[in-house]
Amino acid sequence: MIRFTHVSKQYPRGGPALDDVSFHLNKGEFAFLTGPSGAGKSTILKLIYVGERPTHGEVRVAGQSSAVMTRSQVPALRRRIGVVFQEFRLLEDRTAEQNVAFALEVIGTPRSQIGPKVARVLTQVGLAAKATSLPHELSGGEQQRVAIARALVNDPLVLLADEPTGNLDERATRGIFQLLRDINANGTAVLMASHDLNLVRTTNYRTLEMNHGKLVYDSGAAAPPEPAPGAPPSGATDTGAVA
Amino acid sequence: MNLAVREAFRAFNRAPMLSALSVTTIAFSLFAFGLFGLVAVNMRAALDQVEERVEIRGFVAAGTAPEATSAAVGDIAAFPEVGSVRLVTEVQALERARRELGEFQDVFEAGILPASIEVRLREGYRDPETVRTIARRFEAYDFIDDIRYGEEWVEKLYNMRNIATAVGITLGLIFAGVAVIIIGSTIRMAVLARSREIHIMRLVGATDGFIRAPFLIEGFLKGLLGGLLALALTYVTYTFVGQYLVQATYFEPALAVFGVLAGALIGLLGSAVSVGRHLRRV
Numbered sequence: 064m065i066r067f068t069h070v071s072k073q074y075p076r077g078g079p080a081l082d083d084v085s086f087h088l089n090k091g092e093f094a095f096l097t098g099p100s101g102a103g104k105s106t107i108l109k110l111i112y113v114g115e116r117p118t119h120g121e122v123r124v125a126g127q128s129s130a131v132m133t134r135s136q137v138p139a140l141r142r143r144i145g146v147v148f149q150e151f152r153l154l155e156d157r158t159a160e161q162n163v164a165f166a167l168e169v170i171g172t173p174r175s176q177i178g179p180k181v182a183r184v185l186t187q188v189g190l191a192a193k194a195t196s197l198p199h200e201l202s203g204g205e206q207q208r209v210a211i212a213r214a215l216v217n218d219p220l221v222l223l224a225d226e227p228t229g230n231l232d233e234r235a236t237r238g239i240f241q242l243l244r245d246i247n248a249n250g251t252a253v254l255m256a257s258h259d260l261n262l263v264r265t266t267n268y269r270t271l272e273m274n275h276g277k278l279v280y281d282s283g284a285a286a287p288p289e290p291a292p293g294a295p296p297s298g299a300t301d302t303g304a305v306a
Numbered sequence: 307m308n309l310a311v312r313e314a315f316r317a318f319n320r321a322p323m324l325s326a327l328s329v330t331t332i333a334f335s336l337f338a339f340g341l342f343g344l345v346a347v348n349m350r351a352a353l354d355q356v357e358e359r360v361e362i363r364g365f366v367a368a369g370t371a372p373e374a375t376s377a378a379v380g381d382i383a384a385f386p387e388v389g390s391v392r393l394v395t396e397v398q399a400l401e402r403a404r405r406e407l408g409e410f411q412d413v414f415e416a417g418i419l420p421a422s423i424e425v426r427l428r429e430g431y432r433d434p435e436t437v438r439t440i441a442r443r444f445e446a447y448d449f450i451d452d453i454r455y456g457e458e459w460v461e462k463l464y465n466m467r468n469i470a471t472a473v474g475i476t477l478g479l480i481f482a483g484v485a486v487i488i489i490g491s492t493i494r495m496a497v498l499a500r501s502r503e504i505h506i507m508r509l510v511g512a513t514d515g516f517i518r519a520p521f522l523i524e525g526f527l528k529g530l531l532g533g534l535l536a537l538a539l540t541y542v543t544y545t546f547v548g549q550y551l552v553q554a555t556y557f558e559p560a561l562a563v564f565g566v567l568a569g570a571l572i573g574l575l576g577s578a579v580s581v582g583r584h585l586r587r588v
Contacts, residue, residue, distance in 0.1 A: 112509070134514075135513075138508075138512060138513045138514075139511065141508070141510065146509055152505070152506060154502065154503060156320055165507075165510075166510040169309070169510060169516060170511050170512055171516070217510070
């Protein structure tokens with residue numbers, strides 16, 4: 064569903080952010096994207112939601128290629144991708160449900176459908192009782208749940224999470240991580256960037272490790288495309304990439 | 307209500323101070339432009355008034371048959387440049403002189419002043435060249451003794467009008483340019499204040515057109531309000547000047563409406579440019 068083929072990215076100012084990265088993420092898969100700060104994790108996520116374009120190589124998402132995609136085709140693709148960030152990025156003057164509804168309103172969803180969809184997704188993330196709270200009235204973990212609800216409300220194929228637990232304490236981190244696992248169990252692929260190695264090690268999900276813009280390790284390189292949660296680690300040790 | 311309109315009004319509600327500030331800034335830049343406009347309109351009106359008095363006067367030789375002068379008046383009236391022709395007989399000339407120069411009325415005796423044909427030109431034909439051409443045609447009549455049309459005066463007036471037009475256009479463009487820049491910057495502030503919203507809209511797949519719409523409406527409304535406020539300010543100034551300084555002319559209603567709409571249009575364009583630039587960057 065997401066395929067990187069020899070992708071390099073060079074920002075106009077600054078060194079190479081990505082250097083010849085190739086991998087493939089299957090439908091419904093859960094994968095970690097790890098590595099130190101500046102390794103290229105966020106750049107990979109940006110290339111997926113077309114916040115950036117590759118300098119070389121090709122990124123294919125849901126059958127659409129970065130090489131031929133026009134600017135006007137980008138919104139349609141983004142409606143099939145959910146994105147959450149470390150700093151939540153909620154609109155401070157809107158309640159939890161208004162923040163989620165906003166994502167539906169701006170893509171022209173009929174009003175009659177917005178209410179039920181928002182209620183369903185807020186229940187899914189465990190925030191039905193706080194639907195009318197403003198972001199500053201919520202804890203960090205709860206704000207991130209609102210952000211996840213907003214990302215999920217359009218039933219995306221994949222949820223991209225850029226350090227979603229980076230600002231949270233351990234308890235909230237566990238809660239958010241469990242929520243992402245539940246979302247994945249319902250069939251949504253999840254690609255989660257994190258430098259929290261403890262979190263990564265507690266599971267046996269596929270791990271893509273980045274360093275200096277290169278993909279230096281892919282635990283799923285020899286593994287079946289959709290590892291079942293709780294299954295033993297794939298045991299892959301080579302640093303090659305699956306194209 | 308349409309979402310774009312709702313979002314535009316929400317922007318006003320959410321940041322009332324910033325919105326008031328941008329409307330006031332727009333109003334004052336348009337006010338400066340409006341004041342200049344008032345000066346230009348009044349100068350033009352004054353010049354028009356003076357120009358209306360551009361007149362070619364041909365003095366008729368004594369003893370000319372009335373039929374000849376009447377025929378000439380008919381001919382001259384047919385010239386396309388000519389607005390009106392009037393024959394002033396010797397008697398009428400004397401009466402006028404006595405009326406206008408009351409204290410010297412005893413000096414004037416019958417027969418002292420010649421009859422004359424007075425020609426006023428149509429608007430747009432009062433330049434020195436046309437005046438000279440008509441004067442020459444006038445001279446061709448045998449019975450015309452002398453021609454007066456204040457050659458130097460017409461030349462000076464014409465130059466003054468040219469200078470006023472050039473200065474008017476230059477200053478007008480500068481004022482309009484400054485207004486556009488100020489309004490553009492104010493709207494850019496509004497766009498930057500909402501960059502997070504724009505970012506989220508893009509992230510969840512809103513189209514550029516959809517993102518632009520509330521900003522365009524907001525810019526249009528701010529321009530419109532700024533324009534109305536500027537109009538009110540110029541009216542207050544006009545009334546004040548009329549009361550304490552000199553009697554002035556105000557904008558004609560159509561021009562006033564045009565000015566307000568121009569403010570709204572500048573707001574719309576400023577928004578389009580600011581949002582467009584922002585969207586290209588994010």
